[in-house]
Amino acid sequence: MKLNIGAGNLPIEGYVNVDKYYYPTSSWELTNHKLAKEWIDGKYEGEWKYGDALDLKFQHNYFDEINMSHILEHLSMEEGNRAIIQAYNVLKPEGFIDIAVPDLEKACELFSTVKYKDVDNSMWFYVMGMIYGTTGKDGEGQFHHCGYSRYHLKILMEDNKFKNIIEVHGAPYHKPELNFCLRGYK
Amino acid sequence: MATEMNYKHYMRPKDKGLKLHLGCGDYWFDGYINIDSNVYGGTDMIYDIRQKLPFQNGVVEIIEAHDVFEHFNQGEANNLIAEFKRLLIDDGMLILSMPDMDELVNHYSIDKDKAIQYIYGIVDNPGHKWGYTQDSLKKLFEDKGFKEVNVIKGEVAWRKGEKKLILSCKK
Numbered sequence: 001m002k003l004n005i006g007a008g009n010l011p012i013e014g015y016v017n018v019d020k021y022y023y024p025t026s027s028w029e030l031t032n033h034k035l036a037k038e039w040i041d042g043k044y045e046g047e048w049k050y051g052d053a054l055d056l057k058f059q060h061n062y063f064d065e066i067n068m069s070h071i072l073e074h075l076s077m078e079e080g081n082r083a084i085i086q087a088y089n090v091l092k093p094e095g096f097i098d099i100a101v102p103d104l105e106k107a108c109e110l111f112s113t114v115k116y117k118d119v120d121n122s123m124w125f126y127v128m129g130m131i132y133g134t135t136g137k138d139g140e141g142q143f144h145h146c147g148y149s150r151y152h153l154k155i156l157m158e159d160n161k162f163k164n165i166i167e168v169h170g171a172p173y174h175k176p177e178l179n180f181c182l183r184g185y186k
Numbered sequence: 187m188a189t190e191m192n193y194k195h196y197m198r199p200k201d202k203g204l205k206l207h208l209g210c211g212d213y214w215f216d217g218y219i220n221i222d223s224n225v226y227g228g229t230d231m232i233y234d235i236r237q238k239l240p241f242q243n244g245v246v247e248i249i250e251a252h253d254v255f256e257h258f259n260q261g262e263a264n265n266l267i268a269e270f271k272r273l274l275i276d277d278g279m280l281i282l283s284m285p286d287m288d289e290l291v292n293h294y295s296i297d298k299d300k301a302i303q304y305i306y307g308i309v310d311n312p313g314h315k316w317g318y319t320q321d322s323l324k325k326l327f328e329d330k331g332f333k334e335v336n337v338i339k340g341e342v343a344w345r346k347g348e349k350k351l352i353l354s355c356k357k
Contacts (some may be wrong), residue, residue, distance in 0.1 A: 077308055104302070108294040111287075116321040124322070128287075131305065132316055143259065145313055146306050149298060 003063045005053050005087065006071035010171070015067065018051025053083040058090045066090070066097040069171055069181075072153070073101050073144045074133070080146060084160045091186045097162065100170035100181035104147030107131050107178070130178065150180055157184040203247035203275050208235050209254030213344055218250070236262055239269055246273040252283045252342055253350075257307070259315040267330050274357040280332065282353045283342050287317035289349045320351060327355050 007017035051057065053071055066087050072080045087097050107130040114123040133144035148156075154165050162184030170181035207213075207228075210220035214228035223234040233239070236258070249270055258266060270280055285304065294301040307314035318326070324337045332355040340352050 076306075076313070077302075104305075105294070105298075108291045108301075111291045116319055116325070121322070128317065132314070143315060144306070146308070147302055152298065152302075 001063050002065040002067070003058070003087075003090065005051065005056070005066060005068045005083070006074075008070075010069070010173075012067065016049065016063075018049045018056075020050070020052045054079055054086065056086045056090050060089045061092050062090050064092055064095045066095070068097060069100040070102070070174065070179075072099060072148065073146055074142070076145045081156065081160070084156060084162075088160055088162065088186060093186050096183050096185045097157075098168060098170075098181055098183050099153060099157070100174060100179060101148045101153060102130050102144075102174075102179050103149065104131065105149040105151075107147070150182065153180075153182050157182065162186065198245070201247075201275065201277075203245050203278065204241065205248045206239075206241075206246055206250070206273070208249065208251040209257075211253075213252070215250065218248075235266065235269075239273060241273055243272050244275050244278075246278060247275055248279045248281070249274065250281045253285070253345075255282050256284045256314045256317060263316065267327070271330070271332075271357060276357060277333075278357045280327075280353070280355050280357070283350045284318055284323075284353075285314075286339060286349050286351045287319045287322075290317065318351060323351055323353055327353065332357060 002012075002015045004012050004015040004017045007015075007019045008021070011017040053068070053075070068083070068087060072083065075083055084099075091097060107127055110127045111131070114127055116124045131144065131147060133142050150167070157165055163186070165182055165184045168181050168183045170176065170179055205215070205218040207215040207218040207220045208222075210218075210222045210226065210228040210230075212227040214220050214230075220228045220230040221233050221235060221239075222229045223232065225232060235254075255263060255266070274280065290301060290304045293304060302308065305314065305317070320337050320339060324335050327335045335353070335355040337351055337353045339349065341348055341350055342352070
């Protein structure tokens, strides 16, 4: 069994997809048209469930794999820690978790190169969006409350007993030069 | 006859108004109405300033808000700017101070842990939702039609050592 925490508008086939918020519109068609349509029509019979990353209602040692893509930055530092503990508990021994986040270190690096100009500020707003999340049109869940570098995420995972942490490829729609994904084993 | 004279006497002069201190926290400003959504040491009036403020149009001569503006998302910030314009008398002053985004980001290369706290405002609740640089802040208020918009890099007396942007402008 595989769990996708914070599926948002990107449910993954073959996973138990859970999210705290419901996203009826936006960019679904870009990703998985079939699932998106079923979800919108309320006919989706797959493994999508309401689920809060801070309160996972699954039995312990249940999943082989967990995907947590672009969730951690939407939680405060303290909540992020709790979410990782929750994920660890529902993961089977030898199972692994993939955690993808925007690269705050890269965002800060980029920020010092983009200047706010009178004419075109699109890059400035893009980098600010990497740091603080979107402008909020999709609701409170879209804001970033924290940011991570590879170094910080690795420490956070190790502090919560994950082992053999390696970097893996994240989802292809998140630019690899601006985001990263770490895998850790229970 | 006497009644009419008294009535005129008590009319508010066109160039004088209230002084508002928004998001006051523990810092009570003498002569101002100190407003915060929580009860802190300095709070005179408990009010969430994301709501329309309960004052008549054009009755405020000065608005100050320090370390407040970065706690609102861009939509909320725009609403707040519209409220500033509604409340201020002509030539009324607006003074805001907030962290300098350039400084926060530069700090990242020096001390990552501290920088994350500063960028996201983790030490204070509910945290930072957006950031401003000297140029972006100036342009925002000029675009909204404020006059004599001036943004300097500096610090405020009650938070020594913290590098801030200080905006002053007139309606």
